[in-house]
Amino acid sequence: xxxxxxxxxxxxxxxxxxxxxxxxxxxxxxxxxxxxxxxxxxxxxxxxxxxxxxxxxxxxxxxxxxxxxxxxxxxx
Amino acid sequence: xxxxxxxxxxxxxxxxxxxxxxxxxxxxxxxxxxxxxxxxxxxxxxxxxxxxxxxxxxxxxxxxxxxxxxxxxxxxxxxxxxxxxxxxxxxxxxxxxxxxxxxxxxxxxxxxxxxxxxxxxxxxxxxxxxxxxxxxxxxxxxxxxxxxxxxxxxxxxxxxxxxxxxxxx
Numbered sequence: 001x002x003x004x005x006x007x008x009x010x011x012x013x014x015x016x017x018x019x020x021x022x023x024x025x026x027x028x029x030x031x032x033x034x035x036x037x038x039x040x041x042x043x044x045x046x047x048x049x050x051x052x053x054x055x056x057x058x059x060x061x062x063x064x065x066x067x068x069x070x071x072x073x074x075x076x
Numbered sequence: 077x078x079x080x081x082x083x084x085x086x087x088x089x090x091x092x093x094x095x096x097x098x099x100x101x102x103x104x105x106x107x108x109x110x111x112x113x114x115x116x117x118x119x120x121x122x123x124x125x126x127x128x129x130x131x132x133x134x135x136x137x138x139x140x141x142x143x144x145x146x147x148x149x150x151x152x153x154x155x156x157x158x159x160x161x162x163x164x165x166x167x168x169x170x171x172x173x174x175x176x177x178x179x180x181x182x183x184x185x186x187x188x189x190x191x192x193x194x195x196x197x198x199x200x201x202x203x204x205x206x207x208x209x210x211x212x213x214x215x216x217x218x219x220x221x222x223x224x225x226x227x228x229x230x231x232x233x234x235x236x237x238x239x240x241x242x243x244x245x
Contacts, residue, residue: 029133029205030169030195036137 098202101221105131105212106200110190113168113176119188121165121216128162128240129212130233133198135168136175138206142183144225149185151230151237160241161214167192169206213240 027035034040043049099106109120121131130148134141148164155162164187168176173191180189192198201210204223211220211233220236222229 028195028199029203029208030135030192030198031171032206033135033137033171033175 098204099200099210099218099221100202101218103218105129105210105216105218106197108167108190108192108197108200110167110192110197113173113189113191114180119165119190121212124163124165125216126161126214128160128214128237130162130164130209130237131201131212132164132166132207132209133169133201133203134166134207135170136179137170140225141207142179143227144207144209145179145185146183147225147227147230148233149187151234152187155234155237155241160237160243162237162241163187165190167197169193169195169198211236211240 038044105121107121109118109122111118121129130152132144132148134145136142145166148166152162152164164185166185166187166189168189168191170176170191171193173193176189176191198208201208207223207225209222209225210218211222213219219240220233222233
């Protein structure tokens with residue numbers, strides 16, 4: 001029985017891909033201690049974010065795309 | 077092509093398999109033997125055979141876990157004063173046990189707190205979130221799996237324990 005080069009390449013690629021995919025392990029519930037730290041939050045300092053957003057929309061004369069609120073009256 | 081698909085599926089499912097195989101209501105509670113968090117001693121699940129047990133997996137970084145600890149401590153003491161053979165076995169899963177010890181220094185509890193920083197026991201039980209607790213009957217069977225914790229949950233837990241003790245309504 002002869003195995004063609006194409007078959008060998010196919011098996012090698014499949015095995016390699018399967019090994020890579022098996023690296024997708026879920027983070028277990030008891031492993032989330034680091035993720036739970038305040039510094040890991042997307043927005044660790046809401047007050048500073050609001051201030052920065054206020055400065056941004058005051059300078060750029062545009063609002064939106066983030067969480068800062070502002071009315072459409074142009075009075076801010 | 078079919079072999080390829082099977083390989084990919086196996087690789088994906090392999091990561092989730094331990095969770096799928098976890099313990100649930102109706103199963104025998106998987107045994108464990110762990111060191112105590114604050115003392116240089118060991119304790120095993122089998123040491124508590126014959127008691128109604130509340131096995132609680134918790135971590136210091138999990139706010140609902142910290143809510144549950146003093147509440148379960150009060151419930152445990154109340155039921156024991158009523159003569160009910162009930163015990164809480166808490167398993168701390170902090171990767172650094174010092175974090176759990178720090179919490180207990182501020183909010184000490186009377187029940188046994190074990191330490192499993194490697195997470196072998198929660199893996200055995202198939203814990204999917206923190207906190208997860210298991211109510212185990214006198215024969216060592218899991219009668220209830222409870223995920224998360226809210227203050228009002230304690231009434232339901234107490235009712236289940238009293239039912240096991242033969243004092244339920």
